[in-house]
Amino acid sequence: xxxxxxxxxxxxxxxxxxLGWPGYKVYRHExxxxxxxxxxxxxxxxxNKLLVCSGCGKPTGEIVASYEREVRDLPCFEYLTTxxxxxxxxxxxxxxxxxxxxxxxxxxxxxxxxxxxxxGQACESAAASRVARQFGLAASTVRAIDQRYLQRxxxxxxxxxxxQMGVDEIFMGKKQKFIxxxxxxxxxxxxxxxxxxxxxxxxxxxxxxxxxFQRSAVQAACVDMWEPFKQSIEQWLPxxxxxxxxxxxxxxxxxNHSGCKSHPxxxxxxxxxxxxxxxxxxxxxxxxxxxA
Numbered sequence: 355x356x357x358x359x360x361x362x363x364x365x366x367x368x369x370x371x372x373l374g375w376p377g378y379k380v381y382r383h384e385x386x387x388x389x390x391x392x393x394x395x396x397x398x399x400x401x402n403k404l405l406v407c408s409g410c411g412k413p414t415g416e417i418v419a420s421y422e423r424e425v426r427d428l429p430c431f432e433y434l435t436t437x438x439x440x441x442x443x444x445x446x447x448x449x450x451x452x453x454x455x456x457x458x459x460x461x462x463x464x465x466x467x468x469x470x471x472x473x474g475q476a477c478e479s480a481a482a483s484r485v486a487r488q489f490g491l492a493a494s495t496v497r498a499i500d501q502r503y504l505q506r507x508x509x510x511x512x513x514x515x516x517x518q519m520g521v522d523e524i525f526m527g528k529k530q531k532f533i534x535x536x537x538x539x540x541x542x543x544x545x546x547x548x549x550x551x552x553x554x555x556x557x558x559x560x561x562x563x564x565x566x567f568q569r570s571a572v573q574a575a576c577v578d579m580w581e582p583f584k585q586s587i588e589q590w591l592p593x594x595x596x597x598x599x600x601x602x603x604x605x606x607x608x609x610n611h612s613g614c615k616s617h618p619x620x621x622x623x624x625x626x627x628x629x630x631x632x633x634x635x636x637x638x639x640x641x642x643x644x645x646a
Contacts, residue, residue, distance in 0.1 A: 369394055372430065373437070375458055377402035385433070392433040395422075397440035405442060409449035416445040425459060427466045434490075437466065461502055474503025514541050516568060521577045521587070523551040534559075534583075539576060553582035560590035 364372075369380040373394060382395035407414050420442050427435045442454045460467045476485045477500040486493040518539040523532045532551040536559055537544045546563055548555040560569060574595045577583045587596055 392435045395438045406455040407446035408455040409452045414444045418443045470499045473499045518574045553586045556586035
């Protein structure tokens with residue numbers, strides 16, 4: 355460094371470049387050296403006057419009031435950084451008075467989006483309790499941040515076309531009983547969860563989650579032999595072939611040969627009937643040939 359060079363204190367314009375929030379400028383800053391904390395106050399730049407309603411996402415120009423909101427941002431070196439953002443309440447013709455929508459603030463939680471993205475990325479390779487210690491947060495807060503991070507990721511990622519789907523139920527216990535799970539068999543990922551295992555449950559998935567074109571593109575559906583699922587698929591997927599999984603086909607054969615019948619409401623069997631069905635299933639299975 356030349357001897358004539360003089361180090362000047364950082365100005366607000368310098369902090370604006372360090373912060374890197376497009377459309378916003380720093381107009382005040384505060385540094386707590388003993389506590390290792392940095393606090394920045396920001397507001398919109400003059401050229402950034404497009405206000406968007408947080409309710410419907412439509413642009414609006416009528417400002418009702420202004421307020422401040424403090425959020426935690428990524429740390430600056432070893433300083434824990436918080437940003438105080440000047441925000442507006444706007445009057446929307448459709449929604450009434452609403453807070454403006456800001457891309458840097460994805461939710462009502464006191465965190466910026468890039469801070470939540472950093473926490474979500476850390477959760478990909480570590481447990482929530484470990485990430486909580488790393489960022490100085492509660493484990494429940496980390497789980498909530500991770501859930502919002504995954505929701506944003508799922509909304510923006512390109513999803514594979516649904517051609518072969520699987521439908522099954524999971525028993526959750528006496529209170530919740532069953533939930534219905536719809537999955538994409540090609541990518542082996544769950545797509546949707548619904549309460550109970552009624553025909554109306556699967557009807558909700560087809561009506562709200564798939565467009566008419568997406569429904570017409572489904573070629574095959576693998577299900578168990580639960581009649582409500584079959585009825586819903588036949589109603590909503592005209593071009594779909596229904597395929598029963600091997601386990602339930604063998605179970606049905608075993609019940610028919612043993613003379614046992616499952617309960618029509620739950621599909622459960624008496625323990626004695628289960629033992630008889632298992633023995634019949636063993637006799638029905640073809641012998642396995644060993645290859646030397």
